[in-house]
Amino acid sequence: MASSRTPAKFYSPLAIGAPEPYRALPVRLERMIHFIPPHNEKIRAKIKDIAGQVDVVLGNLEDAIPADQKEAARAGFIVMARETDFGTTGLWTRINCLNSPWMLDDVREIVAAAGNKLDVIMLPKVEGPWDIHYLDQLLAQLEAKHAIKKPILIHAILETAEGVNNVEAIAAASPRMHGMSLGPADLAASRGMKTTRVGGGHPDYGVLADGNGAASRPFFQQDLWHYTVGKMVDACLAYGLKPFYGPFGDFSDAAACEAQFRNAFLQGCLGAWSLHPSQIDIAKRVFSPDEKEVAFAKRILDAMPDGTGAVMIDGKMQDDATWKQAKVIVDLARLVAT
Ligand code: GLV
């Protein structure tokens, strides 16, 4: 008998095996967006080795590149894009922001010289859909002019209070939208938060356990970015985009980096930025599903072949909703295995 079973309509965020239009975005692993400064020749020389180890290489032209090196960074990115075989590794660039003196030349020169190698442009400091519309039209003109074979996608950084306020309109702004990353450093400044950090927590942001008169009470540090990551994930998933956590600046604290990445993974993010080679393996570990979770998720799928009903596994109730959760985890495991 024909039924309107939930699974037939459910495609997990990676949409493996889903028919169009659910598979509008390329299905590929993007667990770490690895940032490199393209004006640095020594780092550029090592890019062939790094390319095999990371899911995405990103040539950064914006913040952290000194003003007098902006043109060298752009030129270095073009050389790297043209001369490197990136294989299955994605190639992205983070261009300068729209109201900077460099943005227009960043886009014009890179698309003209390396548009066919470029997968995604990361646009910083996006405040509303108008920013995406501008880049969208500019890319359409340049793609036509230079006969670029596939559309270059746009990835927005969510890093201003206004951008967070407009997050849904940004997500909906163009079919070119690939996804969004949280930019905690600029967002902290934009919001007037009292920190001097690039992502991660703050020792003073937390709650005290109830006291009941006790002299000392445990203090539980909280995730400063929980609200924004949740808001970004919802906006992205509502429009079929991919959500990412951004940077973690304290390279000496691998445990805190892993904890921040893991919170983002559990909330729905698909990857994070690696600003230092030591963060590549952290991101790979965190954004690939845990083997025990995968084994349990497979048991749920096996126990409910049509994805409906309710069963007990190890004393825990499973139903249509946990079937969908399990499918997300199993789809990701399949992608990691390919
Ligand atoms: C990234 O660009 C940030 O501002 O955190």
Ligand code: MG
């Ligand atoms: Mg920033």
